[in-house]
Amino acid sequence: MSDCLFCKIANGEIPSNKVYEDDTVYAFYDIDPQAPVHFLVIPKTHIGSCGEITPENATVVAHCFAVIAKVTKGLGITDFRVVSNCGPQAGQSVHHLHFHVLAGRDMTWPPG
Ligand code: AMP
Numbered sequence: 235m236s237d238c239l240f241c242k243i244a245n246g247e248i249p250s251n252k253v254y255e256d257d258t259v260y261a262f263y264d265i266d267p268q269a270p271v272h273f274l275v276i277p278k279t280h281i282g283s284c285g286e287i288t289p290e291n292a293t294v295v296a297h298c299f300a301v302i303a304k305v306t307k308g309l310g311i312t313d314f315r316v317v318s319n320c321g322p323q324a325g326q327s328v329h330h331l332h333f334h335v336l337a338g339r340d341m342t343w344p345p346g
């Protein structure tokens with residue numbers, strides 16, 4: 235999608251602090267970290283949010299989770315939280331599916 239911030243980050247048009255990349259998934263540190271470790275995992279293809287996941291595009295979503303397991307392991311992280319905000323009421327500010335991975339501090343429940 236031409237005017238999407240995360241599409242531009244995934245294709246290198248906008249710089250980011252990369253954690254991981256392969257053919258279909260990109261991961262980078264959040265610009266405004268909410269925990270000592272806070273990175274985002276995104277599909278390179280544009281999917282707007284969790285609400286737009288379908289049987290046709292779900293393979294890359296599953297791959298995002300495999301990447302989360304691989305990257306956290308690589309960073310030596312065993313305890314972490316994965317969050318995906320869907321829609322403005324849930325706090326979504328960038329309309330490109332992304333999974334926040336947060337670690338390095340105690341987490342509260344329920345989230346605010
Ligand atoms: P959300 O509010 O759930 O849609 O999450 C969007 C996240 O993207 C926020 O945590 C922002 O801090 C983060 N963000 C926005 N712009 C950038 C950027 N250029 N590089 C890295 N992270 C960003």
Ligand code: ZN
Nearest residue numbers: 238241280330
């Ligand atoms: Zn996009």
